[in-house]
Amino acid sequence: MTTVDALPSAPSADGVELALGAACDHLIGLRSPEGWWKGELQTNVTMDAEDLLLREFLGIRTEEDTSEAARWIRSEQRADGTWANFHGGPGDLSTTVEAYAALRLAGDPAEAPHMRAAAAFVRQGGGIEATRVFTRIWLAMFGQWPWEDLPVMPPELMFLPSWFPLNIYDWACWARQTIVPLTVVSAHRPVRPLPFDLAELRTGRPVRRCLRLGWEGAFGVLDRALHRYQRRPIAEVRRAALRRAAEWVVARQELDGSWGGIQPPWVYSLIALDLSGYHVDHPVMRKGIRGLDRFTIRDGGGRRMEACQSPLWDTALAVNALLDAGLPGDHPVLTEAADWLIAEEIRGPGDWAVRRPGLAPGGWAFEFDNDGYPDIDDTAEVILGLRRIDHPGARPAIDRAVRWMTGMASRDGGFAAFDADNTRTLCTKLPFCDFGAVIDPPSADVTAHVVEALAHERPVGSRTLRRAVGWLLKAQEADGSWFGRWGANHVYGTGAVLPALVAAGVRPDRPCVRRAVAWLEGHQNDDGGWGEDLRSYDDPRWIGRGRSTASQTAWALMALLAADGRSPAVEAGVRWLVEHQRPDGTWDEPQFTGTGFPGDFYINYHLYRLVFPISALGRYLRLRADDAGTPRGTLWPTC
Known part of the structure; x- marks a missing residue:
């Protein structure tokens, strides 16, 4: 790991803008005619x-x-x-x-x-x-x-x-x-x-x-x-x-x-x-x-x-990435994506209603067809995207989704992926269960995405949001990081939680935030990037350690930009992304950074290497523009 004094100087704004523009052009080029995105889900x-x-x-x-x-x-x-x-x-x-x-x-x-x-x-x-x-x-x-x-x-x-x-x-x-x-x-x-x-x-x-x-x-x-x-x-x-x-x-x-x-x-x-x-x-x-x-x-x-397909997840992430990059909310690329997302809203009941029988349906699933199992993580990401798009059908869909998502809070205040209060561990003791997670308890990454969505849709003092923030604070690890259930691993969890806490009103100078920032800075690689090997789920010696990847570097950057955007570690991470970008605008990432079952089953989401760096670079440029007091122009003046 590197030290702050050893980090290289800041990359030029022109170089970052060029990298961001190339990445956005590549992402837009991957869009389907119907307005959605879907990268390969490799297992x-x-x-x-x-x-x-x-x-x-x-x-x-x-x-x-x-x-x-x-x-x-x-x-x-x-x-x-x-x-x-x-x-x-x-x-x-x-x-x-x-x-x-x-x-x-x-x-x-x-x-x-x-x-x-x-x-x-x-x-x-x-x-x-x-x-x-x-x-x-x-x-x-x-x-x-x-x-x-x-x-x-x-x-x-x-x-x-x-x-x-x-x-x-x-x-x-x-x-x-x-x-x-x-x-x-x-x-x-x-x-x-x-x-x-x-x-x-x-x-x-x-x-x-x-x-x-x-x-x-x-x-x-x-x-x-x-x-x-x-x-x-x-x-x-x-x-x-x-x-x-x-x-x-x-x-x-x-x-x-x-x-x-x-x-x-x-x-x-x-x-x-x-x-x-x-x-x-x-x-x-x-x-x-x-x-x-x-x-x-x-x-x-x-x-x-493919073990699964992730068009809803990929589309929500792509939409949020392009918005972070500065694409205006009325751009046809975004409004057409909103058309598709709104049409995919789930309006009927599913197995989740067994635990929440009085809750009205809403939200989105992960796949093209999975109407019985909308999931909370996708719903939060879609809300975060739709709220920034100028579309007449967005607000009713968001309101239904917020009601459903809020109603899916577990008793302890946290949020799981698909169910509420799916926490009975008895079935995990069966001799049948020697592979993969078989229950769906609340996790830090899903709860963080809900907190970030609710911070914009509900008053900061709302009970559901307040309890979810409390859950996150209790879930922080002794070293200052958060465990990542659905992504590898503590870099993913910490990368999700810090932006959520700041969005919910937790001040960046609070000890919980400073400890997390110190953890990220302490686990930055000598090359300026971040990486965490999937063996960290089984062997604590791998926590925060691994070859730098584009997606994990972006997760760390988004956390630091929310909590400490002027850190030298940010400049080094941005430089890593710019210098490792391919000529076609994307990044190489053979590493698997998605998690199906911790310790057993992992995923290489082929769009992760693109959407998360776009979000990180876009947020970085916005912060630099704010510091300079100058408005950001569009990256696509001819669109």
Whole structure:
């Protein structure tokens, strides 16, 4: 890390304006004819491996799909034979097993050098026996793992009322939509053998079952009881539970054929419905299978799947970036984006209403089609953008969204992504839950975005805003930073919270702000940028440490500009962005800086490297213009 005295001099205003103009031109060039933006949402190869396994299970796998997907999977294998969960990360056992199985399905022989290297890594890591439960479920469906050695998730869960522990609404929305179809799969225990065996991935050692105390031990006892029940369920109850689960799944299919617009519930729902008697020609199945094409990217690297798509999020961020850059609120680029955003407003109820039954709907989702699950984070960002655009339909949509968003506050004053008070940790103790977050408690980054939106839409002294600010102050880490739930990691959390606190009226000279500023300045890289490796979620030694990236540098800059805009650290960060910009106006960023599940699943949002630097550079120039007492001109005088 660098010191303030060692930081380089300020970049020229002309150079910053040129960089900002080039970035804005590039961003506007990415806009769709309908007015929205969508960058690729890149994840790891489990999406592609599981897509091939799904198609094999349903009997719809083609040679073309297989060869193209295998080409992509091979291209992502590292020199040591492994596959990682993020760029530059360590090899992951379960991801490597799933990629290996998909390549065997594509015809790659076990004796091939790249397959031998992968198998050696798997065996060294404990073999199939040490993989996560979800990987072993996939293997069990193809006869490569015994169902008896997997935790039982009975479909009778569907009968638990919403107030009872472990009911399906105790799970986060993404987990809920995955668990319900998996209860059907768990009940049927299908086996559709592969034309090969994966013996080379097994160690032969038994799965370790540690004697545990507390809830983990109690659930271990419960799981053994459920295994006995699984062998002889009450026939009428089981049939009714399976019927209810299938009906629940069908009722939540989106217009584009997806479930929640994300991969895990989508593939498991198709499998569950197949086991429930829905043939691949059934309209629900046809729509679900056809919808996967929309999430498929084909290019010179092969065929790869997006785990999700983020047009609402990307459009809101793009709109806010262009506004920060100085594009006027009546510009056609922004008014057309507002047209699209307003048309995407969710006006109907969803699963969130189970916890907030009297709340009127409003807000926005993350995806093109996810009407059952609007999310609070997207809603806050859309509000922040629409309020600055001259559009006659903006104010009614904002008012509805503010009412809904305010009503989604949890009891402790914080805000989660999709649900209110989704904080019961009991389900996290189940032996089934060894991968990813399964509940949706309030987080600092989402709460910060809500605070920033409400600071402009409600009086600063409003109770909801005041309680949310209090939540943020309590959530500050001992080192002065904030944890980032949906972005990597403390740089993201701190980058979201500081602008929100200042917008809500917290003075920049307050100790909470000064401690956060000191943390950011203390974690600036010698090159002037900021970076934080995703290993920081598992290893505290990585907190605030990593190679500089455009998005993370921008997050730090936006925080410092809000709290201490005249710091030498700001000048060095702006210089880093200007000097690392590509000729086309964007930035290189192979690093994953988005978070799906901390510690398990990460995302490279391809627009992050562009929209956040635009916001940071635009805010920097505005601050410099304010200091000089001169008005800023438009960057696009010919528009």
